[in-house]
Amino acid sequence: MLEGLRLAGDDSSSSLRCEPGTITVLLGRNRSGKSALCRWLAGLTASVSGQVRLGATDLGPLPPAQRPVALVHQAFVNYPHWTVAENIASPLRAQGVAAAERRERVAAIASALGLEALLDRLPEQLSGGQQQRLAIGRALAKDARVLVLDEPFVNLDYKLREVLEQELQRLARERGLILLYASSDPREGFALGDQVVLLDQDRVLQHGAPTAVYARPRSFTAATLMSEQALNAVDGAGAWLRPEHLALEPQGEDSLRFVMRVAGTETNGNQTFVHGPCESATTLPDGRAEDQTLWHARLRGMPAVTVGEALTLHARPADVLRFAER
């Protein structure tokens, strides 16, 4: 178990624990400190101060090569003149593993990642997804207990990411890996994370199970990090509604009502986003008028919504998030 992860300057009192077989998603914007944290865990930077233990071992004093931590970046870093098999074997060779055992372990890793038919190819003969799988394969060959992935799929197209995310989950569980995954996409926090850690300005804002953090964001920034689209400003005074909490049907007796002038829609089949200014003159129960800014609603399926129409949207008062500061 990875334990006691605590960053200097961090005001969150509880420390993080990462269990074997689980995925921890480090969620933050660009330059929030995600990458620095990843590199620090691998022992590649001292720019983060803090401490972390793996079981009884304090990782702090261990040089990178002795850490049971493997790091995979968003750029596919493979040895270009070595075959897939040689790339996967490279950490084993460095550890002085005998050739016969090396072959066996390379075969096992390649089959776990669906690379078994490609062992003789060079990296440039692989697709983007295969190259990233190879980079993960090299990390696995290190036999590290902790695998740290820094936005590993950011350069890949969306459909490929979907497949690789599922593979990663299976890998973590089957091999009992402690997996940390840095991302700026809240969707990945939900889809991959047994827990999420929200990072902002080199600090941990909040952590916990994705659904729990989603249900009780402690700040506007925390709520935004867990939302695919911007939050809707209800009154310009710290009241916000998530796009997915707007519905076409009334939500109970005290349901809030808003009118959006539809400016555009986007659908992926399962869900439809509707965008447009909110122009209703209704007020919240406490009497404050709402703001007339651009709103986004996330609706189920493919509802018949036309551009230009005044769309009535409903929300439950209990879903209004209130934050003291933005």
Added chain:
Amino acid sequence: MAAITIEALTFSYPGAAEPTLDALSLEIAAGEAHALLGGSGAGKTTLLNLLSGLLQPTGGTLRLGGRSLAGVAPGARRTAQVFQFPVLYDRLSLLDNLTMPLRARGVRRRPRNERGRAIATQLEFEALGMADLERMRPGVLSLYQKQLLAIGRALATPRLELLLLDEPLTAVQPSAKWRLRQTLKAVQAELGMTMVYVTHDQTEALTFADRVSVMRDGVILQSAPPRDLYERPAHTYVGHFIGSPGLNLIDAELVGETLVREDWRCPLPAALAQRCTPGPVQLGFRPEWAQVITGAAAERAADAALLPAAVAGATVQGRDASGDYGLLALSVPEPVRVQTALSRPLPQRALLHLTQLVLFQDDIQVGLFSGGES
């Protein structure tokens, strides 16, 4: 406005062993917004370049508005193309950029500028701070504005019948994409222009197009309106590519008239069973085509019609009368995702009642099956 007829179109790059496009046929109606959707290497851009005349086919025919395009030079085709990245003349004003196709055809300054201003109005340049057409240069524009200018320039092509767009939103920041797409749709509707739009983004295709062709390896797997692609995919790849997440796929065996898995069975209507060949079948279901049974009900049930599943995680997507709903990630043991009301804490195990299924054999759809409510 003109219809496109593509018949047995084949294209091979010189020296290539496999054709990039293989005997491809497609009809696009006059005034239709049509999207070509697929991963990289599917042949989408090749097809677009054959339509614009940048490439010449190795076989088959292409017609625009009933006229064959064979031997017609790109400039004489009444088509215009918008590329991934806007190509503009930095030293020329917005208006001169916009009217370049007219200038190239020798149209005089006055009618040229009138047409340019009309297009600028149509694309709402003014609202975007691009009002000063004669003094502003493209250098000061955002990528979004530049791409809008490139689209405007394509629209200025005289007697334009077909607008071709190659991933036009690639360079535009994600939060602005829907606006540009909306502008395009509005222009398309207003002009009744036939548009062909290449993209690898399913949201883009489903949002923009009247009909979408899903391509892979130089072949069109299905051409249909968005809803049909979603509900009645003709191929497993279409099911996978359309939807977010894509169609869940699990394996089964057809024995007699019953679908059989180790821990699950489902009788098929006789008519459907007769259309299939006994043996392996792939079952596809959308995340919202399954009912999830958990808790005591799931512990008690020993019903072979319910598919046992282990819960791996959950994604919150929205809220309805029953509370949070979202995607439950399950292992059956194939990984699948199901849209359902989410409870806290998450259950460990569940049973799935599949209410709707698409049947595939060797990746080709053989039928649809509605299992009804439980």
